[in-house]
Amino acid sequence: MKKLNVGVIGAGFMGKAHVVGYSNMPKLFWPAPAIPVMKTVCDIVPEIAAEAKDRFSFEKSCTDWRDIVNDPEIDVVSICTPNNVHAEMSIAALEAGKHVLCEKPLASTLQEAEAMEAATKKAAEKGVIHMTAYQYRRIPAVCLAKKFIDDGSIGEVLNVRCTYLQCWSADPSSPLSWRFQKDIAGAGTLGDIGSHAIDIAQYLAGDIDEVVSMVKTYIPERPVQEGGVDLLGTVKLGADAQKAPVDVDDEASFLARFKDGAVGSIEATRNAWGRNNFLTIELHGTKGSIAFNYERLNELQVCFADDPDYCRGFKTIYTGPAHFYGPATWNIPGMNIGYGELKAIEMFDFISAIADGVQPSTNFAVAAQIERVVAAVLASARDKAWRKV
Numbered sequence: 001m002k003k004l005n006v007g008v009i010g011a012g013f014m015g016k017a018h019v020v021g022y023s024n025m026p027k028l029f030w031p032a033p034a035i036p037v038m039k040t041v042c043d044i045v046p047e048i049a050a051e052a053k054d055r056f057s058f059e060k061s062c063t064d065w066r067d068i069v070n071d072p073e074i075d076v077v078s079i080c081t082p083n084n085v086h087a088e089m090s091i092a093a094l095e096a097g098k099h100v101l102c103e104k105p106l107a108s109t110l111q112e113a114e115a116m117e118a119a120t121k122k123a124a125e126k127g128v129i130h131m132t133a134y135q136y137r138r139i140p141a142v143c144l145a146k147k148f149i150d151d152g153s154i155g156e157v158l159n160v161r162c163t164y165l166q167c168w169s170a171d172p173s174s175p176l177s178w179r180f181q182k183d184i185a186g187a188g189t190l191g192d193i194g195s196h197a198i199d200i201a202q203y204l205a206g207d208i209d210e211v212v213s214m215v216k217t218y219i220p221e222r223p224v225q226e227g228g229v230d231l232l233g234t235v236k237l238g239a240d241a242q243k244a245p246v247d248v249d250d251e252a253s254f255l256a257r258f259k260d261g262a263v264g265s266i267e268a269t270r271n272a273w274g275r276n277n278f279l280t281i282e283l284h285g286t287k288g289s290i291a292f293n294y295e296r297l298n299e300l301q302v303c304f305a306d307d308p309d310y311c312r313g314f315k316t317i318y319t320g321p322a323h324f325y326g327p328a329t330w331n332i333p334g335m336n337i338g339y340g341e342l343k344a345i346e347m348f349d350f351i352s353a354i355a356d357g358v359q360p361s362t363n364f365a366v367a368a369q370i371e372r373v374v375a376a377v378l379a380s381a382r383d384k385a386w387r388k389v
């Protein structure tokens with residue numbers, strides 16, 4: 001079976017998630033489209049790079065990402081670093097003929113995202129695959145929602161209501177990591193998790209045409225975190241810790257008109273005590289409704305207008321072997337998948353795209369379109385007016 005040598009750049013939260021995905025993919029999906037080999041891991045922090053080599057069974061580690069991009073033995077590059085370096089790394093990897101899986105958001109500015117999209121044109125002519133890690137659309141229950149929409153089961157989609165709510169930054173003593181710095185992150189909650197909400201909303205209801213928005217920063221300064229991985233609110237720094245300003249949004253909310261005619265709303269915040277990974281989408285159509293919540297990711301709620309009156313209301317479908325990716329995961333409905341299996345599904349789609357020579361559904365062009373929505377949301381909040389995407 002064909003093997004593909006993988007280089008992972010950035011060995012924090014997502015570095016680990018990509019390794020879990022690559023390593024488990026052939027265990028779940030067999031025959032696998034190819035076997036990923038953990039070749040080289042890179043982190044700018046030498047201790048993190050060295051630890052990741054041992055912990056994740058890489059053959060080598062390095063601290064300069066160019067050592068991966070310029071290595072002729074590497075076939076595939078996973079970019080798991082903060083957002084401001086995605087463009088430079090992705091463009092160099094594409095030019096070097098490597099298949100690239102870049103974490104989301106695609107970049108920290110729309111200009112960078114569009115440069116990345118442009119760089120895929122030449123690379124794709126040579127068979128190079130590009131993908132962005134919008135994994136939530138690959139959840140079997142979300143795929144089932146898409147099937148119900150595409151086959152007309154809920155009729156014409158009228159309304160889309162989508163939220164992504166977390167609480168890890170609600171505590172003001174949680175540190176000012178890279179996620180709270182505009183020059184590294186680009187946008188705050190909007191780019192970080194709002195982008196996922198935009199992705200599943202556009203996946204299910206088509207592209208957004210125009211938006212009107214509000215963005216808000218609740219905690220204007222935070223204790224400084226010096227480099228390393230974002231500790232995602234787990235470190236509470238004392239009152240005497242040095243503080244610096246937050247220059248990104250804590251929360252973004254917007255109304256949207258979709259090109260296909262639906263209207264809807266999207267809300268994202270990391271300051272919602274009690275909400276942990278509350279990514280929800282509800283769609284109302286002329287013939288039924290669908291609702292999904294990541295905190296119960298194996299379930300899809302459906303209601304069809306032609307259900308008998310005495311059955312009116314949502315019913316729960318438990319995804320399992322009968323559903324998308326089901327035969328590859330666990331063989332009884334209700335055994336359930338979680339984030340680890342989802343990253344293996346993502347790697348199955350990425351490695352299959354390489355094997356088949358077909359660009360995946362979350363390619364850089366799709367991710368750049370999300371950046372256009374993000375830019376329109378920020379412009380609308382600034383101008384207090386509807387903005388075209």
Ligand SMILES: NC(=O)c1ccc[n+]([C@@H]2O[C@H](COP(=O)([O-])OP(=O)(O)OC[C@H]3O[C@@H](n4cnc5c(N)ncnc54)[C@H](O)[C@@H]3O)[C@@H](O)[C@H]2O)c1
Pocket residue numbers: 009010011012013014015042043044045048063065079080081082083085103104105133134135192228229230231
């Ligand atoms: N798909 C998802 O659900 C999801 C979830 C979390 C994060 N992300 C995205 O993944 C990316 C990384 O986020 P994270 O949570 O893993 O961050 P993190 O802070 O946990 O880890 C980032 C790592 O990158 C390293 N790094 C920074 N600059 C580097 C450079 N120039 N070269 C090499 N290494 C460098 C850091 O030292 C750190 O170890 C971000 O773009 C983020 O938005 C996606």
